[in-house]
Amino acid sequence: MSQTFLPPKWLEQLCDPYAVLGISVTAEDRQILKRYHTLAKLLHPDRHTKSSNPDEELATAIFSHLINPAYEQLKHQHKRYAAIATLLSEARVLQQQALSSESAIAQEMREMSTPEAELFYEEAIACYAEAQYKSLHQFYQVTQQISTLNLVYLDLHKPHLFLPQKPLTIIPEVEVKTVEPTLCENTNVKPVLKNYAQRHYERAIEYTRLTKWTLAVQELRDAIKLEPNNSDYYALLGFVHLQQKLLGMARVYITQALKLNPQDSLALKCASKLKIQPGEKANPKSIAKALSIAALLSAFKDGKRSQVKC
Template identity: 35%
Template sequence: MSIQIQRGLFKFDFTDNHAILGVPVDANPDDIRQRYKLIARRLHPDSCKAESKAEKELASQLFSKFVSPAYAQLSKERTRTEYLVTLRGMGKRLASEAAKIQLSTESAKQLSSAGANIDIAYKNAIANQAKTQYETIDKIADAIAQISEINMVYLMKKEGQGVGKTTQPAATTATGGIKTPSSGTSQPAATPAPAPATSRVEPNCRRAAEYLEKNNVAKAVLELRDAVQQEPNNSRAHGLLGMAYLRQNQATMAKIHINKALQVNPQEPDALKAKEILDKAMGKAAGGAGGKATTSAGKTPPGKTPPGKPPSGKPDDKQGGGGLFGGMFGGKKK
């Protein structure tokens, strides 16, 4: 028996894990876990109360092919972060294609006409659908499709709030000192605004910088990966991402984004700062390898860690902490 869902985000070849679990797209890990447990009790072969063999088989398929993979994706921070980046990209795509999208469910149509209270309307719509989503086994796929259409409308409207808006140039006036086409005077041209000020990913960069200040590197990386996906040649986004990867002791990834930033803008401040930190760290590592951190017998002294190798029992990728670059950032004192 093949289960196919062709509405909502699914019709864009996107697996809507939030719709499968019946939770909002901003659901936290605890809510996701609780929802999964409830669904598992209804669909798992050991606890499913379906009467017919066909329903039990359908429940088993739904659980193994939809519910379990969805929970596996959303329950782990790394995979959930990656998924949310893709989901945000899907929202931007939907916003750009809004005129072509047709809705088939009443709840999605009502949400599409919601005004300033769209967030509340969205949460209520998801909650109402989730109440009965897994009550009737042969209607579960349709319920998932309805929730996915609600998600589709929400993402489309949220990401589309800034679509189509352009910044109009300031009107030229005699007191503005700007040369107009009809002016007979030759005056210096106005200095153009820096690219980041008009960049659509500037909010991502600003939030990421704030996260780095608070030593919340994971969220900074999420913002910046989304930024470079939208604008592959944004030097500030690459520079900040290079800095974030340094915080996570991922030197190779840091170097890639630092070099990209400097390739686009050789004077990018964040990239230059990150490069300085990287160069210093690599210089220290090289110095240690040259014999400063070893005994005359070539062995590492007791209590010392061989250069480039993280201390035993401590992950190399610990957020904002030790490793090769840990001492070069102003983190919290322990």
């Protein structure tokens, strides 16, 4: 095989540009651009001009025929929606297939609760991405695993979370009253900005009271995206995970809440139950899940391709 031209089965992976770049389907613009820059530094032809790397041609081909087209597709929002729509169709097909055709890590994710699967999915993608281009000859197998995880994740979630929402066409009739214009002494009145993060938090509190854990988690994740330094959001998210007996994730969020506010009352109560020591540093990964992923990926990282079940 000439290294300048990639085999057709490699080019077919462009149907999942997220997998080609080694990112999750929830990746935002900043994450997509950051990953592209990382791969550009690793695979760009200029990096090999003064070296005698035998994989120079293969790296150039992968960068030119896979990385660049995948990035071009994902950097445009409308093309990104088209890619998600295609993957959703494939996810429905995957759902009808026997689970035996999936990797062990994909089957493990299917058996998890929704919030646990979300954290596991992000961790798995990160681990696969680390190994994806370390050996260019293993790129195809690793990318296949990422693509499978993407399809399983999409299958476990509602499609409307990933596609643009259509505006509501039914608008209730509102009685319009004629108001006589009046002069106002204060003409510099500024509109009151709505705190959408607080609204997510308040809905999460209500869902927590109703023990609707999945809905509470989603609201809190949205709140954290808007206000990433609010300890109340992390504390309640840790409490929700604790109620679900997801102790690893509970520790992550409670530790982060205490890092932001050591006096947060809810975080302190949960910390005592989780036996979190004062000053303990936040760890963004659940240790148990990270270890299980690392075990499945050890063959890629050690370069022992035959040990990995694809």
